[in-house]
Amino acid sequence: MIEAWTAPDVRAAEKPLLAAGEPLMSRAAHALAATVLRDVAARRRSLAPGSPPRLRGGLGSDGLPGEAAVRGPGAGRRGAGARGAGARGDVRGARAVLLVGAGNNGGDTLFAGALLARRGLAVTAVLAAPRVHDAGLAALRAAGGRVVSLFDVRVPVVVAEVAEADVVLDGLVGIGAHGVLRPPAGGLVRALADARAALPHGAPRPWVVAVDVPSGIGVDDGTVAGPVLPADRTVTFGALKPGLVLPPAVHLAGIVEVVDLGLGLGDRRVTGGGAPGRSPASGPAVRRLEARDVAALLRVPGPRDHKYTRGVVGVVAGTEAFPGAAVLAVSGAARAGAGMVRYLGPESVGALVLGRRPEVVTTGGRVQSWVLGPGVPADDDAADDQGRRIFGALAAVTGLLSADVTGGAVPAVVDAGAIELVEHRCPPSVVITPHAGELTALMQRLGHGVDRAGVEAEPLRWARAAHEATGATVLLKGSVTVIAGQDGVFAQADGPAWLATAGAGDVLAGLLGTLLASRSADVLARPGLAAELAAAAVLLHGRAAWAVSGGSGDAQARAGAGTGARAGGPVVALDVADALPAAIADVLAGA
């Protein structure tokens, strides 16, 4: 399990250690410097023979070829004692620019800069505040670092200096940031980000290391309200922060590395206030399941099981206009290991479903979960019959009709057109699975004046708002899928961008239906479990998609800075469903 903790939580955990005199800043700076040295050495090693002595010349990409220690958030922790990691390569003469803000984030950066200078790098600190960390500044000066102030030099001069650098350390603000970056730091970052965006693809440019977080992101909510310099790597201290796992900020963090400062977060619950909507002491603000967590959630059948104990999934999906969605949802459910799948819908669609999946049953009966809505447009008269079926199932799962009539409440996946049909408060065992457009429509119907861009800018906020407004668990789809449930938030980043293809969501709905059916009674009894199973479904869906696309490694590393990992190729939704058995087997085998 990957855990992200808010700034107040981190501060609360640091407090007793600082009071006891633990040298946290020194540990942070040493680990930061070691990583920078390693990165710079790796880039220098990648230089072709005969290239000019400057490190960035000739690289031609933002990559770190040959680097061994690429890691995603939580994929591993480095102790603070990783000194000398850069010793394998000669880094003398490399140029480093430090962007230094007023607080301890700037202090970390200055101390790390001093270590870099002592290793032979030419270090320039650009001070973006009238006063910066005194001891850090003194250390840098003593080590031979050069210091310029944004109050004395113009931004274009700094931009030109940065363009000539091999590595930039972004130490403007960390967990003490409030709001968008203020001048002069904001103007500098905007100019640097613009200059970087204007470079042709693959053009040489400096490697950017964010100190703790990319300055300017919403540390606790992942928002990007102002300018931010995209990082190639983020070296974060003590614990992951929510903004390093949540969209859209996660896309600016690059490869994230956690430096263990011994804060003990996760070992115990700290009371730090936390993010809005969270009660104190409620644990990490955001979690991300890993394969081993999913293995523990999956119910593996045993000798006493039969098809009914394994779980029957009822699927109300597809219309004559959109029959494929029924095939995809049913395939997702069947391939994920349902004991039985019942399909309910138009006869012609049922025939298509049976043609593809003869094991499906097309008669009514008891189910342990529902999958409602894929391929059922909310505003289409032809969908009336499907709409009636969905209303019936919703009446059962929301407890609107008595168990005598409905056979009892069971968990449900409410997808696509069915989301528009939710009119009553849901239990958390109902999982609504919108993409950003569908969530926007839902929130507008509930009276919120938000548009799609607003939802995409603040996915955490709107997923939570939808959960609070409907009572349902909300799974907001995207490259990072955000799940807001009764016991908190998950942010899953498991699939390749190739997965953004028609019908992929239908497969996910069916797959999730099966996971809910397999643990139906548990889901009804434990309000937080639906969100965990939803996160598990996203992980399996993403891993199946990677298998189909032919990629390798973890998603963050692949998306990271040209590590040589395979980017994979196109996928189609039905192939993703067909890859689920192997994805599940791999997860259960610990692969």
Ligand SMILES: NC(=O)C1=CN([C@@H]2O[C@H](COP(=O)(O)OP(=O)(O)OC[C@H]3O[C@@H](n4cnc5c(N)ncnc54)[C@H](O)[C@@H]3O)[C@@H](O)[C@H]2O)[C@@H](O)CC1
């Ligand atoms: N607390 C600790 O024990 C440790 C903290 N560490 C570092 O300390 C950082 C936190 O330090 P601080 O609490 O000093 O806070 P920061 O350094 O993150 O930022 C606070 C400073 O930035 C200014 N600032 C805030 N918002 C701004 C904005 N929008 N635009 C421009 N300037 C802004 C404030 O006026 C203040 O001077 C962490 O991110 C981490 O890098 C590490 O050294 C590890 C140990």
Ligand SMILES: Nc1ncnc2c1ncn2[C@@H]1O[C@H](COP(=O)(O)OP(=O)(O)O)[C@@H](O)[C@H]1O
């Ligand atoms: N850029 C991306 N990277 C990875 N996965 C993505 C990306 N964009 C979308 N996805 C995933 O692809 C699927 C698309 O689902 P959806 O939008 O519902 O499509 P459909 O309705 O056609 O089935 C979701 O699981 C979503 O999380």
Ligand SMILES: [K+]
């Ligand atoms: K920073």
